[in-house]
Amino acid sequence: MLNAVPFNQNTSVMSFAALTEDVLDEVLRRLPDFNTLAATIRTSKQLSDIFKAHPKSITRNVAENTCGHPDVLPAALRLVRKVLKGDVGDDDDDDDDDIVIAQEPPEDEMLASPLTREEARLLDRYGEVVRSMEDIYSWRHKDPASSTTRLTPLEAVRFKRGMHRFWLFCECYSPPEYDDGDDDCQAARDRAANECLRLLLVEDLFEVGAVAAFCAEMYEWNCKAWSLTPVNPPYADFYRDHTCVGPEQILQDFQHLYSSQPEGAENSGFFWTSFEHAVTRFQLSQQSRDDRLVHAIIREDVRAGNSCDRCHAVRGIDLWGSTNWPLLRGFLSLDEVRTLLPGRLQHNSTETKPLCKRLGSEFWLVHRPRPEADEVFTNLMKEMIQLPVDDAVAWSADEWYCHDCVRELFKQRLWRWWHAKKREAGTPEMEDCWYGYNCRTMVHRQAHAEKLNHLCVPTKGDA
Ligand SMILES: [Zn+2]
Ligand SMILES: [Zn+2]
Numbered sequence: 001m002l003n004a005v006p007f008n009q010n011t012s013v014m015s016f017a018a019l020t021e022d023v024l025d026e027v028l029r030r031l032p033d034f035n036t037l038a039a040t041i042r043t044s045k046q047l048s049d050i051f052k053a054h055p056k057s058i059t060r061n062v063a064e065n066t067c068g069h070p071d072v073l074p075a076a077l078r079l080v081r082k083v084l085k086g087d088v089g090d091d092d093d094d095d096d097d098d099i100v101i102a103q104e105p106p107e108d109e110m111l112a113s114p115l116t117r118e119e120a121r122l123l124d125r126y127g128e129v130v131r132s133m134e135d136i137y138s139w140r141h142k143d144p145a146s147s148t149t150r151l152t153p154l155e156a157v158r159f160k161r162g163m164h165r166f167w168l169f170c171e172c173y174s175p176p177e178y179d180d181g182d183d184d185c186q187a188a189r190d191r192a193a194n195e196c197l198r199l200l201l202v203e204d205l206f207e208v209g210a211v212a213a214f215c216a217e218m219y220e221w222n223c224k225a226w227s228l229t230p231v232n233p234p235y236a237d238f239y240r241d242h243t244c245v246g247p248e249q250i251l252q253d254f255q256h257l258y259s260s261q262p263e264g265a266e267n268s269g270f271f272w273t274s275f276e277h278a279v280t281r282f283q284l285s286q287q288s289r290d291d292r293l294v295h296a297i298i299r300e301d302v303r304a305g306n307s308c309d310r311c312h313a314v315r316g317i318d319l320w321g322s323t324n325w326p327l328l329r330g331f332l333s334l335d336e337v338r339t340l341l342p343g344r345l346q347h348n349s350t351e352t353k354p355l356c357k358r359l360g361s362e363f364w365l366v367h368r369p370r371p372e373a374d375e376v377f378t379n380l381m382k383e384m385i386q387l388p389v390d391d392a393v394a395w396s397a398d399e400w401y402c403h404d405c406v407r408e409l410f411k412q413r414l415w416r417w418w419h420a421k422k423r424e425a426g427t428p429e430m431e432d433c434w435y436g437y438n439c440r441t442m443v444h445r446q447a448h449a450e451k452l453n454h455l456c457v458p459t460k461g462d463a
Pocket of ligand 1: 311312313401
């Protein structure tokens with residue numbers, strides 16, 4: 001695989017004269033994407049001439065770089081060509097064959113025709129989406145200490161190839177927004193979707209399945225990360241069904257703390273009905289299927305035995321430390337965070353509204369960039385851990401905690417942290433209510449909730 005070389009067009013031009021044509025040719029072939037290639041050949045006539053001498057092979061190499069690997073390119077090309085050809089879902093033509101992509105040129109014929117400018121542009125765009133998704137996948141499933149990918153080259157190929165194929169499936173077989181009542185058309189679409197997955201080899205099928213499952217995970221994360229209402233899904237496959245919005249939308253929602261709600265997705269059985277059809281013919285046991293799905297991208301699970309530093313429960317990859325705190329937001333929704341306040345505080349909107357606002361409940365309204373949202377949760381965790389309280393429980397930013405222990409940290413310290421933040425912001429000190437966080441009056445009388453402090457231990461009543 002050709003690795004992308006860092007390239008600074010302004011400072012490098014002068015030194016080009018000293019390099020041989022072979023070296024310059026190699027430099028062009030290693031550029032990470034078409035955007036950089038275009039900018040680079042504009043900088044000098046010499047580079048432009050080298051490109052003109054071998055346009056096809058240099059274009060091919062850069063195409064491999066931008067989608068990640070030569071083994072990914074056929075799937076990536078098939079996707080961009082399908083998208084450029086038009087949306088099959090909107091096709092009014094009654095000819096059912098139109099939506100049978102199994103009859104489209106297969107992946108192994110993709111390299112035969114030269115790349116157009118428009119295809120190159122889309123390869124760049126999709127390549128970047130898939131790279132960002134890989135970063136998140138690796139962060140969540142391989143190395144919680146790194147928010148950039150730590151997948152091995154082979155794992156990265158599986159992920160990227162699977163993601164491009166799943167994306168193609170989304171482009172072709174997303175349920176229509178409105179049911180047009182045409183059962184024949186629906187049946188043809190279902191047949192085509194089944195056929196599309198049935199043509200895959202067993203390893204490739206599980207690769208796509210693993211990526212589809214990850215997209216459902218991300219969709220669930222997005223729902224929980226911005227929601228202020230209870231986030232119990234209305235039915236089991238709710239998140240899976242909604243992955244039909246496709247990887248690009250899911251990533252965009254992730255980056256903006258938002259959750260797109262596509263029409264027609266509910267109870268569509270999107271992807272997984274076809275997956276079931278395709279996988280049945282391999283006659284695998286349920287156990288074997290589950291194992292294959294879990295290990296389709298990362299075969300070796302080096303963290304399986306990792307345990308919580310506080311309660312010692314073995315949780316593998318499901319542990320939280322300072323490097324993956326930003327990901328907590330989608331596992332501990334603000335709606336749930338609110339319930340971790342002691343006593344009746346969760347029902348005191350005088351406190352919970354500004355608290356949730358501070359933690360990002362309205363970020364999606366103002367399109368706050370993702371790093372800012374990440375920082376909010378990172379600071380919250382850090383500051384709760386460092387809070388000077390004498391509850392004799394030592395927490396550390398250097399340790400890894402399971403989900404239950406993280407919830408325990410919130411229970412013990414979120415309300416104290418919130419009190420400290422209010423003081424820090426110069427909110428005037430108010431007299432403590434005798435009933436503290438157990439006060440009943442603060443729940444139904446706003447004037448009372450605003451007049452007294454309830455972020456305190458009760459000194460009267462049911463303490
Ligand atoms: Zn624990
Ligand atoms: Zn009170």
